[in-house]
Amino acid sequence: MNFYFEAAKILDKLDKRQGSIKGILSSVPEKDKKRMSALVIETLKYKPVLKDVISNSKLLKEEKKLKSENLTLVLVHDLLLANGIQAGDGPLKQAVLRHRTRLHSEFTREKIRHGARSNEELAQTGDERAGRIPRYVRVNTILWTSSEAVEYFKSKGFQVSDPLQNQYGTSTSHMVLRSNPDRKGFSEDEHIPNLLLFNPQARFHEEETYHSGKIILQDKASCFPATVLAQDVHKLHEDFIDATAAPGNKTTHLSALLGNKGKLFAFERDANRFATLKSMIAKAGCRNVEPMNADFLTILCDDQKYADVTHILLDPSCSGSGIVNRLDHLTEQDKEDGDPFKQERLEKLASFQLMMIKHAMKFPSVKRIVYSTCSIHPTENEHVVSKALESGEAKLNGFRLAPRSQVLPNWHRRGIPEEMVSDGAECVVRCSPGEDATNGFFVSCFVRQSRGESTELGKRGHLSVNYDTDEGETRERGEGIVHMEKSTDRRKRNRPKKKRKSSMLA
Ligand SMILES: C[S@@+](CC[C@H](N)C(=O)[O-])C[C@H]1O[C@@H](n2cnc3c(N)ncnc32)[C@H](O)[C@@H]1O
Numbered sequence: 007m008n009f010y011f012e013a014a015k016i017l018d019k020l021d022k023r024q025g026s027i028k029g030i031l032s033s034v035p036e037k038d039k040k041r042m043s044a045l046v047i048e049t050l051k052y053k054p055v056l057k058d059v060i061s062n063s064k065l066l067k068e069e070k071k072l073k074s075e076n077l078t079l080v081l082v083h084d085l086l087l088a089n090g091i092q093a094g095d096g097p098l099k100q101a102v103l104r105h106r107t108r109l110h111s112e113f114t115r116e117k118i119r120h121g122a123r124s125n126e127e128l129a130q131t132g133d134e135r136a137g138r139i140p141r142y143v144r145v146n147t148i149l150w151t152s153s154e155a156v157e158y159f160k161s162k163g164f165q166v167s168d169p170l171q172n173q174y175g176t177s178t179s180h181m182v183l184r185s186n187p188d189r190k191g192f193s194e195d196e197h198i199p200n201l202l203l204f205n206p207q208a209r210f211h212e213e214e215t216y217h218s219g220k221i222i223l224q225d226k227a228s229c230f231p232a233t234v235l236a237q238d239v240h241k242l243h244e245d246f247i248d249a250t251a252a253p254g255n256k257t258t259h260l261s262a263l264l265g266n267k268g269k270l271f272a273f274e275r276d277a278n279r280f281a282t283l284k285s286m287i288a289k290a291g292c293r294n295v296e297p298m299n300a301d302f303l304t305i306l307c308d309d310q311k312y313a314d315v316t317h318i319l320l321d322p323s324c325s326g327s328g329i330v331n332r333l334d335h336l337t338e339q340d341k342e343d344g345d346p347f348k349q350e351r352l353e354k355l356a357s358f359q360l361m362m363i364k365h366a367m368k369f370p371s372v373k374r375i376v377y378s379t380c381s382i383h384p385t386e387n388e389h390v391v392s393k394a395l396e397s398g399e400a401k402l403n404g405f406r407l408a409p410r411s412q413v414l415p416n417w418h419r420r421g422i423p424e425e426m427v428s429d430g431a432e433c434v435v436r437c438s439p440g441e442d443a444t445n446g447f448f449v450s451c452f453v454r455q456s457r458g459e460s461t462e463l464g465k466r467g468h469l470s471v472n473y474d475t476d477e478g479e480t481r482e483r484g485e486g487i488v489h490m491e492k493s494t495d496r497r498k499r500n501r502p503k504k505k506r507k508s509s510m511l512a
Pocket residue numbers: 228249250251252253254255256257273274275276279300301302303321322323324
């Protein structure tokens with residue numbers, strides 16, 4: 007019975023928000039971890055149903071010995087959904103078993119009520135959102151081309167068709183996805199080049215192309231930041247920074263967008279995650295990335311090494327509240343927006359995120375900074391961006407928001423206007439979990455303004471600060487990819503020229 011007591015204690019901690027599921031389970035002794043994780047996660051998945059079953063069977067009312075709701079939940083879980091309660095014949099087990107018939111019939115009633123044929127379908131009723139997100143596969147163009155990838159998947163029996171539709175092309179509902187017998191449809195993404203969409207049930211972890219780094223399993227929204235940052239990719243005389251790089255999805259994407267050329271410094275402060283980053287970079291064949299196990303905030307912006315850094319990707323730690331498949335959606339934690347505990351945590355994250363943006367703005371040659379999160383909370387998104395725009399660093403260095411025309415202009419969902427200063431919401435992008443077939447995500451892009459430049463926002467008298475950059479100007483005027491080297495950047499004029507290694511320009 008001890009095992010069940012321990013499982014109940016973990017559920018108690020989660021109820022009291024004393025940690026995340028992953029965090030709490032990580033402290034379980036190794037020998038019990040697998041079984042304990044399965045019991046806790048499965049109990050959480052079925053919790054709404056199990057609670058109804060327990061309440062309708064009046065188990066807790068009739069058995070006064072069962073004082074803990076969470077203990078009852080894990081015991082009833084194993085009775086109904088596993089191989090029975092794995093414990094000696096103590097009084098608590100007996101208390102549950104006395105109601106075994108009633109519990110089983112209430113459970114069957116719940117299945118009928120939810121229209122579920124199997125237990126798995128019953129568990130998924132609370133998690134339908136995840137089923138509507140395709141399995142995204144980014145073709146790593148460092149190692150092969152998209153056309154080669156498409157031909158390869160065709161040779162593996164996949165057909166170009168809507169991966170979310172069944173063979174009759176009727177519906178994209180969760181039930182239909184699961185009833186689609188072959189799940190072999192795939193297509194190319196309409197917004198992100200070199201991104202393929204497969205059925206959510208498609209599995210690639212055993213695939214040779216996955217192990218060799220030719221494909222990278224990356225959510226569509228997570229491909230937005232590098233796409234926005236590297237839109238002027240032809241400018242090879244410039245260096246890039248990925249300030250918060252591990253595990254390396256966006257680093258490897260950026261590296262590929264740069265054609266595996268130029269220089270991309272990738273910082274990661276956590277040693278374990280840094281090891282993952284290094285192995286991902288190696289697997290993906292990135293030769294233009296210099297990974298560094300360092301805290302970005304400690305990097306001196308006037309270090310000559312970074313004198314040519316013009317672009318910075320900032321995808322810092324966030325609440326992760328947009329991630330549909332993560333375990334925490336199994337708890338109540340995300341649902342309580344008014345919770346002061348949660349708000350305090352968000353505020354802490356937001357001030358760290360703001361600090362990162364302000365630090366990035368201090369690099370003398372930086373012209374473009376993309377800030378992204380996989381959070382749905384305005385506190386970490388629109389509020390952080392608004393504060394960054396109003397900061398001394400933005401004003402001193404002339405940063406404003408890049409106009410919509412430079413930030414995925416064809417993406418429909420923009421920022422929340424009420425949460426943002428002025429009319430900047432149009433300039434940022436949001437993805438809504440469940441509605442956009444992606445995880446929840448936010449992307450913004452700051453650009454340094456040219457002297458005298460009149461921006462889309464500036465023309466209307468907002469967010470405009472007169473400073474130097476050549477970039478926004480050329481793009482806004484529709485001069486496409488032509489790079490105009492200007493001599494008006496004061497910092498560039500004053501600082502000594504750095505010697506470049508020819509290999510980095512190759
Ligand atoms: C959201 S994850 C980045 C995910 C990554 N961009 C990707 O797409 O694979 C944030 C990462 O930033 C790291 N990090 C947080 N603060 C940092 C800092 N000050 N300097 C460097 N890395 C930091 C965290 O350890 C974490 O690995």
